[in-house]
Amino acid sequence: MPEQEYAISQYPDVEEVYARLNALVSQPIRPVRRAKMQDYLAYFETQCLRSRELNAQAKELIPGGVQHNLAFNYPFPLAMEKAGGAYLWDADGNRYIDFLQAGGPTILGSNYAPVREKVLELLQECGPVTGLFHEYELKLAQLIHRFMPSIEMFRMLGSGTESVMAAIRAARAFTHKRYVIKVGGAYHGWSDQMVYGLHIPGTGRMESAGIPRGATGLTNEFYPNALSALRRQLWLNRLRGGTAAVIVEPVGPESGTRPVPHDFNQSVRELCDEFGVLLIFDEVVTGFRMGMGGAQGYFGVKPDLTVFGKCITGGFPMAGGIGGRREVVMTLAAGIGGTGERAYVGGTLSANPLSCAAGYHALLEMERTNAPVIAGQAGDRLTRGLQSLVDCYHLPYVVYNQGSIVHLETSGTMLLDFKNPVRLLKQLKPRKHMMEEMGAAYMASGLVTLAGSRMYTSMADTDEVIDDSLNRFEGVFRNVEGVKA
Numbered sequence: 015m016p017e018q019e020y021a022i023s024q025y026p027d028v029e030e031v032y033a034r035l036n037a038l039v040s041q042p043i044r045p046v047r048r049a050k051m052q053d054y055l056a057y058f059e060t061q062c063l064r065s066r067e068l069n070a071q072a073k074e075l076i077p078g079g080v081q082h083n084l085a086f087n088y089p090f091p092l093a094m095e096k097a098g099g100a101y102l103w104d105a106d107g108n109r110y111i112d113f114l115q116a117g118g119p120t121i122l123g124s125n126y127a128p129v130r131e132k133v134l135e136l137l138q139e140c141g142p143v144t145g146l147f148h149e150y151e152l153k154l155a156q157l158i159h160r161f162m163p164s165i166e167m168f169r170m171l172g173s174g175t176e177s178v179m180a181a182i183r184a185a186r187a188f189t190h191k192r193y194v195i196k197v198g199g200a201y202h203g204w205s206d207q208m209v210y211g212l213h214i215p216g217t218g219r220m221e222s223a224g225i226p227r228g229a230t231g232l233t234n235e236f237y238p239n240a241l242s243a244l245r246r247q248l249w250l251n252r253l254r255g256g257t258a259a260v261i262v263e264p265v266g267p268e269s270g271t272r273p274v275p276h277d278f279n280q281s282v283r284e285l286c287d288e289f290g291v292l293l294i295f296d297e298v299v300t301g302f303r304m305g306m307g308g309a310q311g312y313f314g315v316k317p318d319l320t321v322f323g324k325c326i327t328g329g330f331p332m333a334g335g336i337g338g339r340r341e342v343v344m345t346l347a348a349g350i351g352g353t354g355e356r357a358y359v360g361g362t363l364s365a366n367p368l369s370c371a372a373g374y375h376a377l378l379e380m381e382r383t384n385a386p387v388i389a390g391q392a393g394d395r396l397t398r399g400l401q402s403l404v405d406c407y408h409l410p411y412v413v414y415n416q417g418s419i420v421h422l423e424t425s426g427t428m429l430l431d432f433k434n435p436v437r438l439l440k441q442l443k444p445r446k447h448m449m450e451e452m453g454a455a456y457m458a459s460g461l462v463t464l465a466g467s468r469m470y471t472s473m474a475d476t477d478e479v480i481d482d483s484l485n486r487f488e489g490v491f492r493n494v495e496g497v498k499a
């Protein structure tokens with residue numbers, strides 16, 4: 015296999031990023047000037063009438079009028095009608111540069127024709143589902159094994175959330191241990207046991223409405239990058255039934271919102287080996303976005319289990335999968351004649367031919383076009399441009415990227431934590447609101463971001479697209495409080 019290439023051209027200086035982030039949260043917020051914010055909000059009232067109308071109707075039937083946590087929803091969610099390459103068009107015909115990328119999967123660009131055509135061929139031939147084995151399942155598994163040799167066996171599932179559930183179940187069945195340790199603030203989907211320490215480190219069950227205590231009782235969190243705390247937790251758990259697995263997002267919680275030092279994953283690997291614990295990489299975002307070898311290839315660390323989502327079907331439905339060490343993944347064997355103790359997983363539509371064909375062709379296209387690396391270069395260009403704008407307008411905002419994952423922290427909401435509970439309680443609301451406002455200002459300027467603080471770039475983001483977006487960001491930054499008009 016030829017040397018794999020990766021999306022990260024230069025790993026961020028993590029200490030320096032944290033110093034800037036700490037400086038950001040230690041000072042008062044710098045939102046858009048009030049009068050200008052009114053202008054941005056007026057955009058939605060005057061240019062997005064169809065979206066407003068649809069949203070009003072949706073609110074009657076859909077809780078909150080929106081179904082995606084990432085859908086930008088301040089002042090109200092826009093209805094998108096058309097997607098192509100780097101752009102989205104809303105129901106009123108307004109065009110946007112798409113840095114949400116559906117939350118990550120469309121690294122080839124939106125609605126990428128070569129994959130769409132293969133999916134249409136498959137649909138003509140056999141429709142989306144038969145419930146029986148299809149050759150595309152094998153082809154996809156072979157491809158993933160080629161890109162990531164740690165995937166000795168692979169099982170396709172319906173989403174990242176399901177796949178995390180399966181990974182934890184397999185880890186428990188294989189090790190006969192009880193606890194699972196995650197990094198505080200990390201997102202591993204919304205299963206009962208993982209809605210714990212969500213988004214903000216140290217918050218434990220803060221978001222666990224509707225989840226019985228017992229369901230999170232065997233989940234532990236440790237503060238991001240705190241290896242000594244992880245060691246302590248492993249020791250403690252050893253005395254009370256053991257740890258089945260440590261699960262990490264390999265670039266850091268919330269797709270690197272709190273980035274990890276370059277050697278973090280290796281250190282976690284060593285701790286897992288020392289305590290006889292399985293290491294699960296949640297590569298739902300990094301799987302193929304970091305490069306065809308994933309974050310595990312980039313960092314050179316071999317997890318026992320890997321969780322997939324998003325890119326695994328190139329943006330088509332039922333994006334989930336779990337792979338890794340043969341003897342562990344074998345606990346998920348389905349069908350009659352399973353082998354010994356079995357960790358039960360299923361799904362009527364899991365591994366349907368449509369998803370497998372879409373994934374297979376999307377991954378092949380990503381390899382052929384070098385999409386992860388091209389998207390990473392677009393991320394570098396966007397980051398460099400944003401940094402010069404931040405410098406030029408003397409803003410405290412923090413910009414850094416891990417390839418095609420670009421972070422633009424303007425309010426620092428995601429950096430608050432329970433180590434400073436007074437600050438957290440006092441500042442969470444205003445900082446969150448500023449984040450929403452920034453997202454609305456970007457949107458009114460023709461830019462779709464992820465919650466106003468993260469951007470995913472794709473292969474479709476040419477230099478022209480990035481430079482156009484930078485002009486639009488500049489328009490917003492010029493209107494920030496304290497910037498001379």
Ligand SMILES: Cc1ncc(COP(=O)(O)O)c(C=O)c1O
Nearest residue numbers: 173174175201202203298299323
């Ligand atoms: C790192 C990570 N893990 C798991 C998930 C859950 O995946 P899904 O939304 O497919 O359930 C996500 C979703 O954003 C994610 O970012």
